[in-house]
Amino acid sequence: KGGVRVRTGDVGGGFGFKIFLHPEQLIVAWAARKLGTRLRWQQNRSDGFLSDLHGRDNRTKARAVVDADGKVHALHVTVHANMGSWLSNFSTYIPTLSGSRTLTTVYAIPTASLRVLGIMTNTPAVDAYRGAGRPEANYVMERLMDMLADKMGIDRVEIRRRNMITSDLMPFSMVCGGTIDDGEIPELMDAALAHADHDGFEARKADSESRGMLRGFGVGMYLEQCGGGGDGGVKVSFRDDGTILVLAAQQENGQGHRTTLTQILSDRLGYDADKIEIFQGDSAITPHGATGGARMTAVLGSTVAEVAARTLDKARPHAAEALDCNPDDLVFVDGIFSAQGTNRSITIEDLVLRLVPESGDHPFNINHRYEPDGSTYPYGCHIAELEIDPATCAVNLQRYTVVDDFGTVINPMMLEGQIHGGIAQGIGQAIHEHAVFDEQGQLVSGSLMDYRLPRADDLPAFDIHFRNIPCKNNILGVKGSGEAGAIGAPQAIIAAVTDALGVTHIDMPATPAAIWDVLQTKTSNEDTE
Known part of the structure; x- marks a missing residue:
């Protein structure tokens, strides 16, 4: 397992068919290792009709x-x-x-x-x-x-x-299936x-x-x-330049994962969307979990929402220290911590930069997974x-x-x-x-x-x-x-x-x-x- 790395870019919509293990994938990988060179295989459309998976029969x-x-x-x-x-x-x-x-x-x-x-x-x-x-x-x-x-x-x-x-x-409770909430x-x-x-x-x-x-x-x-179900969740890193990298499970193939996850994190943190990067599809660094079952937002979106909440919890004492106030006196609105009764405030983005360590991980970094009820x-x-x-x-x-x-x-x-x-x-x-x-x-x-x-x-x-x-x-x-x-x-x-x-x-x-x-x-x- 450690000797195999799979990287998947934007491959377009598949609606299920691109989840599966196809024999050509294994054959090409084996042949590339056997020959010691890069190989590229491209299927023509007639081959696809004859050998690709069918549905609804x-x-x-x-x-x-x-x-x-x-x-x-x-x-x-x-x-x-x-x-x-x-x-x-x-x-x-x-x-x-x-x-x-x-x-x-x-x-x-x-x-x-x-x-x-x-x-x-x-x-x-x-x-x-x-x-x-x-x-x-x-x-x-x-x-x-x-x-x-x-x-x-x-x-x-x-x-x-x-x-x-x-x-x-x-x-x-359906007689055959689950319970409609x-x-x-x-x-x-x-x-x-x-x-x-x-x-x-x-x-x-x-x-x-x-x-x-x-x-x-x-x-x-x-x-x-x-x-329903779960996946490997996300690994969130706050980088030295104030940007956020989210390594996410599942795989974008036309659904708009990056847009949705960016929107949720940006909204919950009050963070500039242009400073958020969502990355998927690298078995060496991204959490495990396949896309399917119309569950990305319910599972991964909820994961990101919880990450935002936990980040704000971590940030609160640091914001209180920066504003010289009690954490209980802080108000957070639209990405800004404010000390009640004063004109002192600090944005979450400025707080992230303020806490960049000389070495090691940022204190807001978090690995998190979530499974719906x-x-x-x-x-x-x-x-x-x-x-x-x-x-x-x-x-x-x-x-x-x-x-x-x-x-x-x-x-x-x-x-x-x-x-x-x-x-x-x-x-x-x-x-x-x-x-x-x-x-x-x-x-x-x-x-x-x-x-x-x-x-x-x-x-x-x-x-x-x-x-x-x-x-x-x-x-x-x-x-x-x-x-x-x-x-x-x-x-x-x-x-x-x-x-x-x-x-x-x-x-x-x-x-x-x-x-x-x-x-x-x-x-x-x-x-x-």
Whole structure:
């Protein structure tokens, strides 16, 4: 272990796939040592399609015990989960322990069971991808709610309302998973319906029909369990020039770790953000801990917040000495210690410089780690409204509305960016992206000419709102947001597609070819009747 050093720079977004140990990494390292020279390996895109990890390959059946009012009393889910042709790091964990954490999602279902069968196939291994088991569980639950509503003649929104966990039940211990600490789930759904102008949908549908288009409205609830566990924390050094170096666990790959951690430390200490450096990704000096599970701010952000508090505790006696007063007479506001009843003050930055030792470590240096009291449970409501052209079977998203509960918000702009990206990935999963293999097991969608990613003109402007209640399980009150968009989007899109088509279900991805098949079957059935 001491003879191996791994340094990771900014590698861009991976959403899970870059966590894993890939065979090429070991082979290149071994070859470099064997040959005694530097080696560089670069994979081309077609190789990536053939050998990189895949995600979201489940075939699921759900059964429910439901009373005449549409209340679900028991749930049984059986999952056939593709493992691929070899087992990757978290392959068996995703459909089992991860998927079960939110099996009943936002609904107060007292009895539930989950049976998972791992299937070995010819495909590349299947492993964690943004949400890792929770998107699959939430999708099944929302599809089940729509199908129960259609079968029982109950409105799709109303059947959800009848089954939701209400605020008077909080904290709510799920039958399969953890305990949701707080939330106002029905009220959030109502807020989303108002923002989406649910009451005006029939008029918009009539307008679409006048132009020969099919219009659908889809509601998708979600619940995530994330933001728990611990890591190696941080090593904080106050340098001779007054700057702060934070060696942090986990790894930035597009989430904005440096911005968030700098913002928290700067705000809590009243320290100039330009004098704070966040460094990650060097196994020789940074604390251990991988990024994943939408937990950076809940875990590492809370760690930094505690560092700020402990630094101020250490600084107080030194500030009192500098200002010639009793520590109890000090007031700290916006980075400045002031002695009450006097005009004497000193900034935390000046105090740091004043205490720089001639040799050895600065007295404010600190190594610290923090583990939350429990997981966070962000939840929300995604609403999609779309048109389908019966002539081309193309889907045109008209409106997309989201209301989320993410607890305390640190940086609204970055938060919205996370939501935007997650929604785009969820839309891709629902109606575009598909790894297709032929009868001989050969991948036929092995390039971006054949594997369709969502493009900018496939997406409407997202109407994003928050109804936040601080989490009780970490000191910042934050709830993880990195995976939520991808968890909530697929079921909202498919619900809208089925509503537009007038059918109960269509499998993902609902491509034009799949929609054409549904319309042909529906026409054939109507002709038979």
